[in-house]
Amino acid sequence: MKHPVCSCVGDHFAMLEATLALATIIRRTEIRSLSDDFPVALPFTMVSAGPVRAQVNVRTPRVRESAAS
Numbered sequence: 001m002k003h004p005v006c007s008c009v010g011d012h013f014a015m016l017e018a019t020l021a022l023a024t025i026i027r028r029t030e031i032r033s034l035s036d037d038f039p040v041a042l043p044f045t046m047v048s049a050g051p052v053r054a055q056v057n058v059r060t061p062r063v064r065e066s067a068a069s
Contacts, residue, residue, distance in 0.1 A: 030059050 008014075034053040 028059055030057050031055070032057075 031054050034055055038048065038050070038052045
């Protein structure tokens, strides 16, 4: 007898936590493609059709201008 496919109760929470962790890391970085052009495929959402070489750097904080200037 086969058991029905069940999902873990924490699956949704784990994905949410992983998304948040990635967002926290990414917001402190800047990612730029190393080439001017790269292949793109459009099935339903835009995805790369092949590898995209990139460089990841820590973002430099912007200096905010005061409203008085």
